[in-house]
Amino acid sequence: MTALASAKAKTSGTRNRKPTTAGSSRRRSLRKRGLEPWLYLAPAFIVLIALLGYPIFQLINVSLYDYRQAQVSGKAPLQFTGLENYQKLVADPEFWSVLGNTVLFAGACVVLTLLVGTSLAVLATRLRPWVRTALFVVSLGAWATPAVTGSAVWLFLFDPTLGLVNKVLVSVGLTQFNGYSWTYDKWSAFGLVASEVVWCSFPFVLVTVYAGIQAISTEVIEAARLDGASMPRIARSIMLPMLRPIVIVVTIQSIIWNFKIFSQIYIMTNGGGIAGQNLVLNVYGYQQAFAASLYGLGSALGVIMTALLMIITLVYLRILKRTGEAL
């Protein structure tokens, strides 16, 4: 409680009436303060509403209209269609298969990114300083590479005829990779894109988790060791719980990023793969809606995606809360 608040509480007189129950009096004084905390929060709220609230409002708004290029440029009348855009999407079997693709693909990317990033972070704590520096420089390079450039380079490496990967595979005797197209099969194409995604997003996990491990004070570990705890035990019972907040943040970030993958799929599978087999929600939304100037439909997709991500994040936080401490 701030000094100001307690001063107010004193003048309110509630304290004198019920001096024994300090808790209830505090609650009452909080209610009295009413507007004050909101005033403090106002600047943040204004920024949030301008940067987040308004776009989301427009997104929802547009999704309720028949809103195409003709309507935007004033050639055709604007029509409120309610939930028609959503109904169209839900009735489209392709939407469901794309949604399935997205969940599987994003899920795999999240798990792989976390595994690779965390194991390398643990490894980094055991490395000599110069090896560690080299590891960091290399992974920061991958991190710093723009998604478009990274995708193009990976595609180049996996080119059926000119790519280095196929050449190496053939030279070690795997002749079936002569002219092998990595993007022809649905799952091999997804695998290729997923490896690129993991390649450019594991450094974030590596750096964050490494910083987290470094922040665990050595006294705690030493104390555990003195109590006779084994290394795996220390990792499980000391380090992991202490890393928990960081792992939570990193996981949520990964889920959101990987759900929203666009560039990698768009570039590496040439806009969604053969006959659209590699479409994920974001690319699907772009192709079905924005490239085709069906903004209403595209916005409906955007709303669904935002809602999905919020639900996933909430459920995840909820589960964590149930199993232990909150973030």
Next chain:
Amino acid sequence: MEDPLKIASSAAAFALAALALTACAPPTSNNAASSSDDKSGTIRVWLFSEVNQDPKSAVVKAAVSDFEASHSGAKVDVQYIPVDSRAERFKAAFNDPSSAPDVAEFGNTDLANYVASGGLSDMTADIKGWDESKDLDGKILATTDIGGKNYGVPWFVGVRALYYRTDLLKAAGLEVPKTLADVETVARAVRAANPDTLGISVGGAAQFSAMPYLWANGGSIATKKGDTFVSGLDSTESKDGISAYARLLKDDICPPQTCAEFGGNASVQQFIAGKSAMTIGGDFNYKAVAASAVKDKFAVVPVPGKTAGSIAPAFAGGNNLGVFNSSKHHTLAADFVKLLASKKYQQKMFDSMGNLPTFSDVQKTVADSNPQVAPFIKTLAAGTNFVPVTETWSTIDAQGIFTGMYQKIVTGKADVNTASADAAKAMNKVFGSK
């Protein structure tokens, strides 16, 4: 969330949002046609930038000084915009008329969509009153026609023909294909003789290579019925054409592993790289092929039709020049269009850029003096075809319905009957959603 104040305030916020939701519609721009028609001032022109920009700039510069000399008080401000970002540029111009140009170059497949957005001005009267217009290729002019009104002047046209390797065909003892069926047999035979070479490089996503097969077999993408279009992809003739093209994307000609993803450009690149014996390429690809390693070993003929001596109808690609609806100088702008698209400047564009003219007589002149364009002009003369002129085509195109059909067939995900029926259904849904 247990604080009642919090609940009350979020409820209030929600109510406010709901109120706002019902109260205000998403923004629309008031893109009414301009009512003024100033006879002087600056007209702004958007043309596409080219990889090799100088020749185009030179011709346009000459046209601009010609125009300014004959129209006192008029100035022309030319801007070159990248083709790749044209969609965003044009949409922005339609949404904000004050930033729109007066004249623009645009692809003929984009026209219907631009007209539906209210962006282009009716040029029927301008074309009617223009003495040169009687020589415009009728089939090409028809691509600018929506509801009996022309919304642009065809500036140049692009068609595709059959490129083949003279050396490979000769070594295998094969004749130049005379029918579409020949193309398939020759392609198979030449690959049998040269296992590392594609018989003909075509692509699952190369829609303009697939269209001649469809049309030569009597099929159609869609036909106009009343106010809307109805897909003809599931007709027997169409299915014949689709199967004939899909048969090329087989292991013994152009393996789907390699070719299913190819677009038109990628399939021509295979030919340029010497990796295929034949391809369906455009007149605009000629320069690149003639500068490649196969430059002395190739020839071009029109894509043959079903019977010997016939030519398969080609897709008439190309660009138009048009006037924006929001232009405050319609007459002046239309005058500039008519100058830049005139016979004189089309001839100049051909000389410096190789762009095929849209006037039948100019086509003949250039074909007579330039044997390399003869197969393309012959293709044009035999009659071309086009995609359905409706703004919904851009949706169908963006959603990949047409190419997706071929890719499903060649990858074995669906047979011709199912894929064509699905594509027809999907197309009809888009046509109907207009």
